[in-house]
Amino acid sequence: MDIKTVCLGLLTFGEATGYEIKKLFEDGTFNGVFDASFGSIYPALTRLAEEDLVVSREEEQHGRPDKKVYAITPRGRAHFIASLTAGIQPDRVRSEFSMAMIFAHLLPDATVQTYIDQHLAEHRDALARLEATSADPGSQMANLQFAIGLGRARLLASIAFMEHHRNMISPDGAALAPAGRD
Amino acid sequence: MDIKTVCLGLLTFGEATGYEIKKLFEDGTFNGVFDASFGSIYPALTRLAEEDLVVSREEEQHGRPDKKVYAITPRGRAHFIASLTAGIQPDRVRSEFSMAMIFAHLLPDATVQTYIDQHLAEHRDALARLEATSADPGSQMANLQFAIGLGRARLLASIAFMEHHRNMISPDGAALAPAGRD
């Protein structure tokens, strides 16, 4: 699934600008699901407009740059539904953090500990944003709560595991009694 | 982190062919951490050899195509450690499954249920492979057990959540009392 399709999907929830779509990837329901840069979002929206899957309307603002608000067309909606119904690919993950942990025996212990702290902080942030999204009145649909809940469950499991088992990985911790499976 | 660096890392655990590296992405510790196709692995190894970060040796086989066995050089090892120590990027996820769940209200219920079944099956498979890897005598290093345990914790959380909450998402389930947070 390419970014064009994802943008199309976002627009089924309502109008949005390229800028707002980017923010959705960072903050909202889509955190941990998808991500894209401006450099791919803007061209994607342009191409979708060329294919009549979305339409845009320019909105002037006072003291702010003009907005280009995109809305999905009936054809766009049909296209999106068809592409999602046609099948999905397995999740694709690229975790540099896990890489670092796999090779932790080659790294300075301080580096490893810093990476774990960083990763924990990122996860706690993501969790907080997800909880906020979950409480949002616009997110009360059952399927959205399911998607958010799944992300939340994963984040909680990761955080709990790292908190309970990080002692396994430090040289000091390795000398202690090894932590059990839970 | 590009595939070149990942291949270099894998080779710190011992010699391997391009084909074996690909299998590691599917089966072993690296499942759910990284993935790459042959089309990127082979060129990566070629370029690493040009930069003297790895060396290769051809091995003839009876009734099988010849192998090209790669080994990391001291320079390669230093290069890998330096690049991992220099910092890591946040995890990047691209989950078409989560996308499908977010837009489940637009899809036929049978499709949604099929996707959940598929995803559950993939997760159970991945979990079984991870458990096998975890038990492998070559994986007893504390940091490997940490990395494997983290993956395992995530998979278990996802599986449990989907099993307990999948009724939220079906139209029938939506009519029942909503499932609680756990």
Added chain:
DNA sequence: ACTGGCATGTAATTTGTTACATGATTGT
């Protein structure tokens, strides 16, 4: 007969990122 595993590699194409370019406003 055919599918799948073993094994490597190239080329065309797709996809997406990073960096650049512009510019006003608001908060510190």
Added chain:
DNA sequence: ACAATCATGTAACAAATTACATGCCAGT
């Protein structure tokens, strides 16, 4: 003063996938 937020867009580049090309062996 300076950074951040808002807002769009392009161009150069990097990265990676897909499809193609080859070929034997083992199992069904």
